Every structure is written in C-alpha cells, then in structure tokens.
Amino acid sequence: MADSKYFSTTKKGEIHELKEELASLDRPKKKEAVKKVIAAMTVGKDVSMLFPHVVNCMQTEDLELKKLVYLYLINYAKTQPDLAIMAVNTFVKDSQEPNPLIRALAVRTMGCIRVDKITEYLCDPLQRCLKDDDPYVRKTAAVCVAKLFDINPELVEDRGFLDMLRDMLSDANPMVVANALAALQEIQEISGKEVLQITSHMLFKLLAALNECTEWGQVFILDALVSYQVQDSKDAEKIVERVLPRLQHVNSAVVLSAAKVVLRMMEEVRSEELVKVWSKKMGPPLVTLLSAEPEVQYVALRNISLIVQRWPSILANEVKVFFCKYNDPIYVKMEKLEIMIALASERNIDQVLLEFKEYAQEVDVDFVRKAVRAIGRCAVSLEKAAQRCISVLLELIQTKVNYVVQEAVIVIKDIFRRYPNQYESIIGQLCDNLESLDEPEAKASMVWIIGEYADRIDNADELLETFLETFPEETAMVQLQLLTATVKLFLKKPTDSVQRMIQLVLSAATNETDNPDLRDRAYVYWRLLSTDPEAAKDVVLANKPVITDDSSQLEPALLKALMEQISSLASVYHKPADTFVSRQRLAVQTVDTLAAARSFAEEDVAAAAAAAPQATGNGAPAAAAAAVSSAPVVDLLGEDLLGDSTPAAAPAAPAATPGGLDDLLGGLDVAPAAAAAPPAAAPAAAAAAADPFDLLGGMAAAAPAATAAAPSLPQLLGGEKGKGLTVYGQLKRVGGRVVYQLHVNNGSATSVDGLMLQVNNNSFGLAPADQNVAVGTLAPGARGSAAVPMAYNPAKLAQGPANMKLQVAMRSNQLGVFYWDDNIPLAPLLEEGGTIDGQAFLAAWRGLPQEAVQKLDVTIADVEAAKARLGAVNLFVLAHRPVPGTGQDALYVTGRVFGSMQVLLELRLMRGTPGVDVSFKSERQELAAAVFAVVRSSLT
Structure with missing residues (x-):
C-alpha cells in the first residue's frame, strides 16, 4: 500500500491522537503513528512536542520502525x-x-x-x-x-x-579503505593540518583496493593519489598502469578523476614517448563524455578546457568532436567554441573557419557575436591563417546584419594591432559601414582604426567629424578614443580644419565633462601639443607592442592549481576553491601557537623601534618610543585590537583673518581662497596657477613618503586567515593623492610575489589606480612596504546609504587570494582644492535639504588656531563673523570629498566655553557622522 496517505492529514487535534497512538501497545498501530509523524515533519509541520513519545519507540526489534525513529531524532x-x-x-x-x-x-x-x-x-x-x-x-x-x-x-x-x-587504510576490505581515506581527506581539509601522508607502502595497497571499490570509492582513492609525491618515473608508470583502465568507466566522475591522476603523473615523467602514449589513450575517454546529457557535457567541457590549455596534444586531432549541434544548449555551444579556438591550427583552420562562418549566421545573437570574435581570435593566434580569417570576416560584413558588422569591426581592430601595415586595404570596406555602428565598443574600434590610419584615409577628418557631432552623449570609451584619434589626425595632418577640430575636442573634454580620465588625458594632450609637438608625436604615434590572444588563457600558477582540482567545482568555475568556498578552520589554538603570535608581534614592535632612530635623526629616542607605543596589539586571531594608532597631523600655521560676514542669507563677505588654504599647499597652488596643465606638480617630492609604510599601521590580515602573511595598512593622503599604505610581512615558508590589490564597490568609488602592490618578491621572513595609489572609478561607486567599510582582496601567485574589511577614514578623502566662492556656498546652502546638527564637546580658546587646524585637514574656512547678541563666533566651512562631493558646515562656538554647534549640509546627508568625527579630531 502506498504511503502517500500519510501526507494528506489536516485534522484538528492530530497531535493528541498521535501521542495516544505512539503510546499504544499494538506494534502495527505504533508504526503507523511514527510514519504519520515523519510525514508531518517532512511537509514542514512542527512535531517537536512529540519527542519523548517517539524516543520511547526506539526499543524495538522492527528495523523499519527503528530507522524511522532515528530519522526523527536526527531532525529534532x-x-x-x-x-x-x-x-x-x-x-x-x-x-x-x-x-x-x-x-x-x-x-x-x-x-x-x-x-x-x-x-x-x-x-x-x-x-x-x-x-x-x-x-x-x-x-x-x-x-x-x-x-x-x-x-x-x-x-x-x-x-x-x-x-x-x-x-x-590497510584493511582487507576495499570499501573500508575508501571510506577511511575519504574521512582523512575531509579532516585534513577542515583542519588545515596534514593528517594524511601517502607512503610508497600505502600507495600499492590503495592501488590494489582500486579495482574492487564501488565507483565513489574509486573517486576517493583517485583524488588521494594526486597528492602522492612521486619518487621517480617508475612510480609514475606503475600508478598510470593501474589507473588507465578507470578511463573506460561508465561513471564520468571516475573518468575525470582518473584523467586527473594521469595528467599529474605526466608532469613527473621525462620520457616524451611515454607522454605521447598516455596522451593518445586519454583522448577517446574524454570525447566519450560529450555523449552524455547537456549538464554532464558542460562539466566535461569546462574540465577539457583546462586540459587543452596545458596539454593541447591530447585532443589535437579531435576538433570535429567539438562542432556544435543544432540542439545543443547555448552554454554547451559557448564552451565548445572556446575549445575549438584552442585546438585551431594551420592543419584544421579551414574546417574550423567553415564552422564559425555557419555559426555567424545563426539566430542566437550572443552565439553569433561569440562566433565572429572566435574568427578574429584565430586570426590573431595563427599568422598564416590571418588572410583566410579576414576573408571570412569581409564576407560576413557584406551580409549587412547590424550586430555581425559591429563584431567584425571590433575583431578587425585587433587584427590590425596584431599585424600592423599588412591588411589596411580593407579599411575602405569598413568605412562604408559606419551607419551600422551604434554600440560603444564597435564605435570605439572604428574610431581607433580611423585615427591609427588617418594618413591613409583621405576623408579621415570628415569621418571623425561625424562621430564628434555626438561627442557629449557618447560613452567614456568612445570619448577617450575620439580624443586620441583627433590628436593623431592633427599630428599627421595639421590642417586648419583639423586644428579647429582639435581645439573643440580638447575644450569639450576639459570643460564639459565629469569624467576624470577623459579630462586628465585631455590636459596631457593639451600640454604636449602646446609645448613640444615633436615630443607629442613620439608619445602618441609611438610603435605599439604586438598583441596576442590570451583572453581564455589562465595564469600558469592558477592553471597548475586547477589541474590538481579537475572533477571538482573549482575546475568548473576555473577558480581556486578557496575563492568561493568559505569553510571554518577548526585548528585548535595551543599555548605554543599563542606564544608564537606574541613573539611575532614583539618582533614587529622591536623592528619599528630599531628603525625609528635611523629615520628621524635628532630626537631618535622619542621617535622610537612613539613607534613602539603605536604598534598594533595582536590577539589570538591576528587582529588589531587598537584600531588606528596613527598620530594626528601637526597643525598648520594660522590662516589669514577673513573679513566680517553679514547675515548668512543676505550675502557673504568671503575670505580669499588662498588665505583659507593651508600654507603647506601654497607652493603647489602657485605652481598650478602658473601652469594649469602641470598634472604631476608636487608629486615627486612626496614619492619617498608614499612608499615608507610603517609597521605600526593597523593590522588588516593575519593569523591562519593570512596563511603566514601579515598585512598592515591604512588609507592615507600623500602628495595630494589618496594612497593605500601597506606593510607586508611574509611569515610563510615560501617566497611570495605578484601581489595585486582589488576592492569591491564602495560608497566613494575608491579603486586602485594600479593593482600591483610593489613590494617585489618577499622571501620567507622578509618584509616590504608599498603605497598603492587610489583613484575615483564611477563603476566602483556603490548605491545606497554611505558605508565607511572597504572590502579588499589581495592576490599572490603562491598563496592565493586573501580578503579583509577595512575602515574608510574620511580625512584622507578630503581634497586640497575643496574651496568654493561665497555665492556658490550661499546658493548650495539654500538649495540643500535640512541640515544635520551635532554639538561637539570641544573647547576652543583661539579661533585662528582652530581655523588653521581645519585647514590642515582640507576643511576651508570661507568666512568668520560674530553672531550678534549671542557672544558666539560663526565659521562657515567647506570641503570636497573624494569623488567631487561638496560638504558645507557652519560652526558656532564661544571662545573658552565647552561646546561647538556644527551644522552640516551636503547632497549626501549620510556623511554627516563621518564629517563630525573629522571636525572633532581636528579641533581636539
């Protein structure tokens, strides 16, 4: 009789009835009651109140009833x-x-x-x-x-x-061996400790158990064999000899695990003949995986993609197997395309191009785009086949299909970069299809072609002029290419009409845009053209490096790591497991671990104290004491307990006294901007006034300070989370720029290099201008400091309320990727040129919503000194006046936050009396708390 009847009960008083039935002496009735309880539990009803009644049913000889009771116990x-x-x-x-x-x-x-x-x-x-x-x-x-x-x-x-x-692991039963091995592997992964070390004696027992295990037992054993450290090539031969029959297994997981072992052993042997034999035997089993259902095909293709990158010879003759079928899902087709590109060679390029041409005439737009790009990638990779690829692209352009033409233009631009001065004869055909270009990437590619070959295109100025008509509405990608192409045209054909064109473009790019990248590039071009046109030619028209197709190639270190994780999710995602699996490590902190952590912290403090006298000269003892006192305290988890211990900046010299101020809403008597600026900024300001295009002014002197991150910075990464790497750091403002000062200690057992930084979307659009963390190669025990410049990137600007947290990822070639959260201090984000004139202040104050108000527990005796302290953190006093009838002074202050966000403040205070009333207005009122904190710290 079916058990479905148990899932359809909705009677009132059911729990009471179940209690009575569970207490019944009638065994069949009791069993029926337990089944009803399990059914109710399965559909989501809360039957936990029956726990003692169900437990009483455990003592029974009926195996089915015992299983049901155990199931209930596991759940509740x-x-x-x-x-x-x-x-x-x-x-x-x-x-x-x-x-x-x-x-x-x-x-x-x-x-x-x-x-x-x-x-x-x-x-x-x-x-x-x-x-x-x-x-x-x-x-x-x-x-x-x-x-x-x-x-x-x-x-x-x-x-x-x-x-x-x-x-x-030496048990006579193969399933016991497999389960013990699986348990040890799981424990090793959870704990992070090496609890399983396969010896040569154990190896042959595992190989003997391999033939008698179930399919999943075989997977466990094969996965364990990958970690075996081969002593010589004979060991590798013996392992492969026993593993090769598993490639014929019906279970695809066993096939992939066996392939992983063979590939691992191919790295260990030096005999090319042996590698060829094994490669030949691996090809057919991998091809067989493509006859399964689409989901299995996709997993197999993602793994094959890795194998082809490392060992292309294995499937070099099997490219036809990867031709797309009409009923393949799109995700399978996309993966097959990637593998076909990787396997394309001079021997099979004609067949591959014929397939790509067919795909480019399909109805699926995404697939068509991918096919056209595949043709371009083949042209870039295979020099002797480039002409045939271009011929196919020209045929596709003649179809006049909008998205096909646009993709063809994009890939032809890459072909021109790969083979300069070889295929320019087709430019005329591209120019005939300008009306088909409406996507940013296609427009940018065509503009690049026109600018690059402006001296060979008779009407290049007219073509560019058609694009320039919509310059303000174009995307940043197209605007940047239009700017560069116009400069190239001017350098190659300096006619009067082109000169007028370049003036209009530079004016629009510097005065009518909010994009800092576009504006800065325009300033650089303007400076070059106005000072030394010949130098401009050397810079703008310089020979460019030849490109290669590495769009689908993984970095060698990452590829090597993924090859050892074939048949896992890591090989499907093409990412190391630790980047998407967050698993708690349960390694126990012992007394020795604690002592080591404390010793490491004391070593950092001692190093800071020893370095201080050399850095400061006179006054060395005081500087050493400050370095020791400000060193971060490290706890068991390697976290900084003291937070920001960086000393406050020294106050700047007093600013000039501003004039009086009438009623705030009746007009402002504003002090000059130069008087409000801190004296330290005067030389840079003077240089900027003398030469508005000196973009690098003042930066050279600041460079040494930017690269000397002190070990007393707050700790960001450490303990087990850092795998031996300890990172200290903080956002700072150096030389007029925001930098991420980092100090890296390598406490691991291996050298570390290739450190790169990336940040998540954040409330200020902060992003590394250069992702490299320039500490070089850190040997075990070595340390290095770097200052990563931060820039404003609109794509990194997070929506929603302001969040003063920065999510950071740092990657190394050897230890993988690390993550941490850091606080964003607002003070470094306040820009030097944050002043505005009085009328602009008044208009902004009137137009913004209700201000935020806070009373700061600060006593100010000298207003001029307070104004100087505010100026030191780039909060500029525009005006200062007494408030009639109150005995208070009113300061009207402005500043600009990183990303061009203006903040307005009114400070009311009574000299020598505790308390400063601060009113805040901005387009982003949620910044109020952070601004109040900066004001408090600067005035304290």
Missing part, C-alpha cells in the same frame, strides 16, 4: 538537546546488537546528531565499531569519525581516532 535533536540524552542508552545498546545493520545504523545516527552533550557518549561505541568484525560497520564508523571531528576536533585527537583511521 538540536532543538531538544536535553531530551536527546534519553536516547543515548538505546544507541549504546544498539551498537552492541548482533545484527551488523543495527550496529552501523546506531553509530551513523549518533554521528549525525550534532549535539555536544552526547558526543562523549559516542566515543566508546565508535571505538568498538571501528574495530568491528563486519566491514559494513567499520566503513560506516570511519565516516562517523569525520562527523565527530567537525563537532569536537580535540576529542577525536585525544581518543586516537585519527591513528585508527590510518590503520584502516
């Missing part, structure tokens, strides 16, 4: 931990039953009940079951050890379960 034991202890005696008793199924069921269920109170009771039954005579019980107990380790790792180590698992 967490919510009823005190009552769960009631079941312990029955579990212990069941673990000694003559029936091995009941013994295994008992120990499995105890491992699934994740309640700390009963873990101690699990140890003795588990220890007995690990030595049980029945292999089914032993293999079940082996998995239970991994579950227990996840709950209480100390208990597993203290009771010697890890040693028992290692002994089980």
Whole structure:
C-alpha cells in the first residue's frame, strides 16, 4: 500500500491522537503513528512536542520502525538537546546488537546528531565499531569519525581516532579503505593540518583496493593519489598502469578523476614517448563524455578546457568532436567554441573557419557575436591563417546584419594591432559601414582604426567629424578614443580644419565633462601639443607592442592549481576553491601557537623601534618610543585590537583673518581662497596657477613618503586567515593623492610575489589606480612596504546609504587570494582644492535639504588656531563673523570629498566655553557622522 496517505492529514487535534497512538501497545498501530509523524515533519509541520513519545519507540526489534525513529531524532535533536540524552542508552545498546545493520545504523545516527552533550557518549561505541568484525560497520564508523571531528576536533585527537583511521587504510576490505581515506581527506581539509601522508607502502595497497571499490570509492582513492609525491618515473608508470583502465568507466566522475591522476603523473615523467602514449589513450575517454546529457557535457567541457590549455596534444586531432549541434544548449555551444579556438591550427583552420562562418549566421545573437570574435581570435593566434580569417570576416560584413558588422569591426581592430601595415586595404570596406555602428565598443574600434590610419584615409577628418557631432552623449570609451584619434589626425595632418577640430575636442573634454580620465588625458594632450609637438608625436604615434590572444588563457600558477582540482567545482568555475568556498578552520589554538603570535608581534614592535632612530635623526629616542607605543596589539586571531594608532597631523600655521560676514542669507563677505588654504599647499597652488596643465606638480617630492609604510599601521590580515602573511595598512593622503599604505610581512615558508590589490564597490568609488602592490618578491621572513595609489572609478561607486567599510582582496601567485574589511577614514578623502566662492556656498546652502546638527564637546580658546587646524585637514574656512547678541563666533566651512562631493558646515562656538554647534549640509546627508568625527579630531 502506498504511503502517500500519510501526507494528506489536516485534522484538528492530530497531535493528541498521535501521542495516544505512539503510546499504544499494538506494534502495527505504533508504526503507523511514527510514519504519520515523519510525514508531518517532512511537509514542514512542527512535531517537536512529540519527542519523548517517539524516543520511547526506539526499543524495538522492527528495523523499519527503528530507522524511522532515528530519522526523527536526527531532525529534532538540536532543538531538544536535553531530551536527546534519553536516547543515548538505546544507541549504546544498539551498537552492541548482533545484527551488523543495527550496529552501523546506531553509530551513523549518533554521528549525525550534532549535539555536544552526547558526543562523549559516542566515543566508546565508535571505538568498538571501528574495530568491528563486519566491514559494513567499520566503513560506516570511519565516516562517523569525520562527523565527530567537525563537532569536537580535540576529542577525536585525544581518543586516537585519527591513528585508527590510518590503520584502516590497510584493511582487507576495499570499501573500508575508501571510506577511511575519504574521512582523512575531509579532516585534513577542515583542519588545515596534514593528517594524511601517502607512503610508497600505502600507495600499492590503495592501488590494489582500486579495482574492487564501488565507483565513489574509486573517486576517493583517485583524488588521494594526486597528492602522492612521486619518487621517480617508475612510480609514475606503475600508478598510470593501474589507473588507465578507470578511463573506460561508465561513471564520468571516475573518468575525470582518473584523467586527473594521469595528467599529474605526466608532469613527473621525462620520457616524451611515454607522454605521447598516455596522451593518445586519454583522448577517446574524454570525447566519450560529450555523449552524455547537456549538464554532464558542460562539466566535461569546462574540465577539457583546462586540459587543452596545458596539454593541447591530447585532443589535437579531435576538433570535429567539438562542432556544435543544432540542439545543443547555448552554454554547451559557448564552451565548445572556446575549445575549438584552442585546438585551431594551420592543419584544421579551414574546417574550423567553415564552422564559425555557419555559426555567424545563426539566430542566437550572443552565439553569433561569440562566433565572429572566435574568427578574429584565430586570426590573431595563427599568422598564416590571418588572410583566410579576414576573408571570412569581409564576407560576413557584406551580409549587412547590424550586430555581425559591429563584431567584425571590433575583431578587425585587433587584427590590425596584431599585424600592423599588412591588411589596411580593407579599411575602405569598413568605412562604408559606419551607419551600422551604434554600440560603444564597435564605435570605439572604428574610431581607433580611423585615427591609427588617418594618413591613409583621405576623408579621415570628415569621418571623425561625424562621430564628434555626438561627442557629449557618447560613452567614456568612445570619448577617450575620439580624443586620441583627433590628436593623431592633427599630428599627421595639421590642417586648419583639423586644428579647429582639435581645439573643440580638447575644450569639450576639459570643460564639459565629469569624467576624470577623459579630462586628465585631455590636459596631457593639451600640454604636449602646446609645448613640444615633436615630443607629442613620439608619445602618441609611438610603435605599439604586438598583441596576442590570451583572453581564455589562465595564469600558469592558477592553471597548475586547477589541474590538481579537475572533477571538482573549482575546475568548473576555473577558480581556486578557496575563492568561493568559505569553510571554518577548526585548528585548535595551543599555548605554543599563542606564544608564537606574541613573539611575532614583539618582533614587529622591536623592528619599528630599531628603525625609528635611523629615520628621524635628532630626537631618535622619542621617535622610537612613539613607534613602539603605536604598534598594533595582536590577539589570538591576528587582529588589531587598537584600531588606528596613527598620530594626528601637526597643525598648520594660522590662516589669514577673513573679513566680517553679514547675515548668512543676505550675502557673504568671503575670505580669499588662498588665505583659507593651508600654507603647506601654497607652493603647489602657485605652481598650478602658473601652469594649469602641470598634472604631476608636487608629486615627486612626496614619492619617498608614499612608499615608507610603517609597521605600526593597523593590522588588516593575519593569523591562519593570512596563511603566514601579515598585512598592515591604512588609507592615507600623500602628495595630494589618496594612497593605500601597506606593510607586508611574509611569515610563510615560501617566497611570495605578484601581489595585486582589488576592492569591491564602495560608497566613494575608491579603486586602485594600479593593482600591483610593489613590494617585489618577499622571501620567507622578509618584509616590504608599498603605497598603492587610489583613484575615483564611477563603476566602483556603490548605491545606497554611505558605508565607511572597504572590502579588499589581495592576490599572490603562491598563496592565493586573501580578503579583509577595512575602515574608510574620511580625512584622507578630503581634497586640497575643496574651496568654493561665497555665492556658490550661499546658493548650495539654500538649495540643500535640512541640515544635520551635532554639538561637539570641544573647547576652543583661539579661533585662528582652530581655523588653521581645519585647514590642515582640507576643511576651508570661507568666512568668520560674530553672531550678534549671542557672544558666539560663526565659521562657515567647506570641503570636497573624494569623488567631487561638496560638504558645507557652519560652526558656532564661544571662545573658552565647552561646546561647538556644527551644522552640516551636503547632497549626501549620510556623511554627516563621518564629517563630525573629522571636525572633532581636528579641533581636539
């Protein structure tokens, strides 16, 4: 009889009836009641109140009823931990039953009940079951050890379960071996410690068990073999000899795991003949995977893509297998295209191009675009086939299909960059299709072609003029290309009409745009053209490096890591597992670990104290003491407990006294901007006034300071999370720019290089102007400092309320990717040129919404000194006046936050009296708290 009837009960008073039925002496009735409880639990009803009644049904000889009760216990034991202890005696008793199924069921269920109170009771039954005579019980107990380790790792180590698992690797039953191996691998992954080390003696036992295991047992063994350190090529040959038959297995997971082992061994042998033989045997099994359902095909293709990048010879003759079928899903087609590009060669390019041409006439727009780009990538990769690829692209352009033409223009631009001065004869055909270009990337590509070959296109000025008509409405990508192309045209054909054109473009790019990249590039071009046109030619018309197609190529270190993770999610995502799997490491902090952490912290403090006298000269003892006192305190987790310990900036000299101010809404008597600016900024301001195009003015002197990040910066990364790497850092303002000052200590056992930085979207649009962290190669124990310049990137601007947190990722070639969250201090984001005139202040104050007001517990005796302190943090006093009838002084202050966000302040104070009333207005009122904090710190 079907059990569906249990899922359709909605009677009132059902719980009461179930209690009575569970207490019945009639066994069939009791069993029916438990089934009803399980059904109710399955559909989401809360039946936890029946816990003691269900537990009373455990003591039964009926195996089916016992399984149902155990299922209930697994689900509700967490919510009823005190009552769960009631079941312990029955579990212990069941673990000694003559029936091995009941013994295994008992120990499995105890491992699934994740309640700390009963873990101690699990140890003795588990220890007995690990030595049980029945292999089914032993293999079940082996998995239970991994579950227990996840709950209480100390208990597993203290009771010697890890040693028992290692002994089980020599068990006579292959399934026991496989489960013990799987449990040890899981524990090693959770703990981060090396608990499994395969010896040569153990290796041959695993290979012997391989033939007799189930398919998933074979997967566990094959995955473990990848980590075996091969002693010589003979070991590799023996392993491959035993693993090769697994390539014919019906389970695709076994095939991929076997392929992973063979590929790993191919790295170890030096015989090219042997590698060729193995490669030939690996090709057909991989091809067979493509006959499965689409989902399996996709996983296989993602893995094959990795294999082809490292060993293209394995499938070099199988390119036809990857031709797309009409009924393939789009995700399968896209992956096949990538592999076809990788396998394309001079021998098969004609077949591949014929396929791509067919794909470019399909109805799926995304697939068509990908096919056209594939033709271009083949042209870039294969020099001898470039002419044939261009011929196919020209045929596609003749179809006049809008998106086909645009993609063709994009890839032809890349071909021109790959083969300069070879295929310019086709430019005329491209110019005939200008009306088809409406997408930014296609427009930018065509503009680049016109600018690059302006001396060979008779009407280049007319063509560019058609694009310039819509210059203000174009995207940043197109505007940048139009600016550069117009400059190239002017340098190649300096006619009067072109001269007028360049003046209009430079004027629009410097005065009518909010894009800092476009404006800065226009300033650079303007400076070059106005001072030294010949130097401009050397810069703008210089020979460009030849490009290569690396769009689908992974970095060697990443590819090597992924090759060892074939048949896992990492190989599908093409990312290391630690970038998308967040798993808590349960390594226990011991007294030795704590001592090591403290020793490391003391070493940093001592290094800071030793470095201070050399850096400061006179006054060295005081500087050393300051360096020691400001060093971060490291706790068990490697976190900074003191936060920002950087000393406050020295106050600037007093600013000039501003004139009086009438009523705020009746007009402003504004002090000159130069008087409001801090004296330190005067030389840079004077230089800017003398030469508005001196974009690099004042930066040279600041460079040394920018690269000397002190170890006393707040700690951002450390402990186990840093894998031996400790990073200190903070956002600073140096030489008029925001920089991320970083100090990196390499406490790992390997040299570290290739450090790169990236940030997530944030409230200020902060992004690294250069992602490289220039500390070079850090040997074990070495340290390095760098100042990463930060720029405003609108694409990084997060929407919503202001968040003073910065999510940062740092990648290294050896240790992978690290993540941390950092506080964004507002003071470094206040710009030097943040002044505005009085009328603009008044208009902005009137137009902005209701201000935020806060009373700061600050006492000011000298207003002029207070104005100087505000100027030192780039908050500029526009006007100062007494407030009639109150005895107060009013200061009207403005500043500009990174990203061109103006903030307006009114400060009211009474000299020598505690308390400053601060009113704040801005388009982003949520910045009020951060601005108040800057004002408080500067006035204190």
